[in-house]
Amino acid sequence: MSAVRSAFNKAANHYDKHAFLQKEIATRLDAKLDVIAGKSDVVLDLGAGTGLLSKHLAKRFADDQLICLDFAQDSLKINPAKNKLCANAYQLPLADNSVDIVISSLMMQWCPDLNQLFSEIHRVLKNNGLILFSTFGPDTLKELKKSWSVVDNQTHVNTFTDMHDIGDQMLQHGFQSPVMEMEKLTLTYESVIDLLKDLKAIGAQTVNTRAKSLMGKDKFKLMIKMYESFRKDGKLPATYEVIYGHAWNLKNELGKIEISNNPSSV
Numbered sequence: 001m002s003a004v005r006s007a008f009n010k011a012a013n014h015y016d017k018h019a020f021l022q023k024e025i026a027t028r029l030d031a032k033l034d035v036i037a038g039k040s041d042v043v044l045d046l047g048a049g050t051g052l053l054s055k056h057l058a059k060r061f062a063d064d065q066l067i068c069l070d071f072a073q074d075s076l077k078i079n080p081a082k083n084k085l086c087a088n089a090y091q092l093p094l095a096d097n098s099v100d101i102v103i104s105s106l107m108m109q110w111c112p113d114l115n116q117l118f119s120e121i122h123r124v125l126k127n128n129g130l131i132l133f134s135t136f137g138p139d140t141l142k143e144l145k146k147s148w149s150v151v152d153n154q155t156h157v158n159t160f161t162d163m164h165d166i167g168d169q170m171l172q173h174g175f176q177s178p179v180m181e182m183e184k185l186t187l188t189y190e191s192v193i194d195l196l197k198d199l200k201a202i203g204a205q206t207v208n209t210r211a212k213s214l215m216g217k218d219k220f221k222l223m224i225k226m227y228e229s230f231r232k233d234g235k236l237p238a239t240y241e242v243i244y245g246h247a248w249n250l251k252n253e254l255g256k257i258e259i260s261n262n263p264s265s266v
Contacts, residue, residue, distance in 0.1 A: 004110050004203075005071050008049070011203030012074035015050050018201040021187060023052050025242055026105045029134045030056035033103075036130065036246055040064050040100035044124070046089060046133075047107025051079035057103065067094075072203075090116045094124045101130045108135035109160050118173040125249040131175065136160045137182060137241035144195070144238070147226040151219045158204075163243045175247035183242050188235035192227045195238050 008015075016023075030053060043061045048054050048068035057066055058081060068081040069092070076084045087093050089111055102121050111117045121131055138160050148156040163180045170178040189195045230237055 008072035008203035009074040011201060012050060012072065012078055015075065015078075015202050016052070018198050019050075019052060021185065021240060022106055022202065024185070025134050026053040026056065029053065029103070029105050029132065029244065030060065032132060032244065032246070033060060036132065037101065038130070042067065042099045043101045043103065044069060044094070044099045045081075046102055046104040046121070047110075048079055048081065048084070049075045049107075051081060053103065053105040054079055054081045064100075067099075090120060092120045092124050096123055097126045099124045099129060100126055101132065103131075104133040106134055106136065108133055108166075109158070114161065114166065114169045115173075118169055118175070122173045122175065122249055127249065129249040130246065131170075131249065132246040133244070135166070135243050135245075137243045138162055139184065139239060139241035142239050142241075143227060143230045143236070144192075147192075147223045147230075150226045151223050156223075160241070163245065166243065166245060170245070170247050174249065176250040178245055178247040181244045183244075185240045185242055187238045187240070189238060190235070192224045192236060195236065 037060075040061065042065045043057060045054050045057055045066065045068045048070045049072065051068065054066070054068045065083065066081060067083045067085060068076065068079050069085040069087055069089070070076050070079070071086065071088050073086045076086055085093060089107065090113065102125060108114070108117065125131065140160050141157050145157045148154075163182055167178040167180050187195075187198075189198070227236060
């Protein structure tokens with residue numbers, strides 16, 4: 001987790017400039033509150049970062065207490081919110097049953113221990129409290145993964161959890177009837193290098209950050225050559241599988257998962 005924190009701290013000053021996709025997903029996530037949000041007094045933006053989602057929430061919940069929490073201190077410095085906490089999502093510095101809504105945009109994929117994450121969210125949410133989130137699914141950056149797979153058997157791209165597994169984890173921690181949705185968004189680039197630079201600029205570079213120097217130029221060039229096979233209409237696609245989920249925190253009750261696929265593209 002320290003490596004992830006360091007990457008986001010380094011990216012903080014130029015994050016918003018490169019975070020087109022993150023801005024779009026934050027906007028879409030906020031819009032879901034139009035139909036599912038009820039009365040609230042305390043709202044937690046979990047993984048608030050520089051404030052892409054926080055800015056929407058500050059307007060929507062102008063009369064409520066909005067808490068913006070992130071583990072990357074430099075990102076929080078840029079966030080314009082009034083109430084900010086620098087902390088780990090696995091150990092939330094909040095009282096039991098103290099939050100009405102936990103909303104999180106593109107943070108969950110950086111938390112390998114979903115058990116601990118959902119346990120903490122369940123703890124701080126009030127009875128009937130709402131959790132709403134977006135995260136990335138397994139097909140994210142599938143072109144980059146396939147291109148690297150031709151080079152060797154090493155893991156060069158972050159892996160992401162399937163939405164069914166996320167829903168199962170939520171049920172195990174007392175969340176009622178998780179609703180999971182998925183859509184695929186596609187960004188296009190002039191070159192693979194442009195994609196890699198974008199990933200690095202938002203602190204979300206692939207897992208092997210020293211790959212180019214350690215593996216040798218030949219393997220790196222081969223990966224780029226393989227990625228060129230995906231070029232269409234003069235552009236290289238980068239696919240993102242975006243998962244949205246929400247559920248209510250009902251103590252000691254079990255539920256079922258509802259799944260919806262809503263494919264679209266940007």
